[in-house]
Amino acid sequence: MNIVKKEGFDFAFNPKGCETCEGNCCIGESGNIWISKEEMKNLSEYLNISLDELRVKYLEKRGYKYSIKEIKLAEDNYACFFFDLKKKQCSIYDVRPIQCRTFPFWEYFKTRKDEVKEECPAIVEL
Ligand code: SF4
DSSP: OOOBOOTTOSEEEOGGGGGGOOOTTTEESOOOOEEOHHHHHHHHHHHTOOHHHHHHHHEEEETTEEEEOEEEEETTEEEETTEETTTTEETTGGGOOHHHHHTTOOHHHHTOHHHHHHHOTTEEEO
């Protein structure tokens, strides 16, 4: 797989790094895992459940948006509900939200290379 670069970022992403990682981008401090209305619809179809069931079981309302629920693993350590802890991978990979698809190229990390490097072994210095 090719190394991924994005304009405006002073690091690149080597997907090979994911092979040695146990899911650091889906586990860690509690955070928002935003999911849009359209993504909610796709996910409910993927799981074969209604939108209401999806909202109640797997999502949390935060302000006017929805975020995927987390499971507390330890103090200050949470996993996304859809992270398969045994297989160490996303269980809804094909329909994961855009936030997950665009990691690590988030605005937030544009000026915080050290932070993303600490979390993600796939980061390559440019
Ligand atoms: S939806 Fe999948 S990729 Fe996104 S945080 Fe959850 S487990 Fe990780």
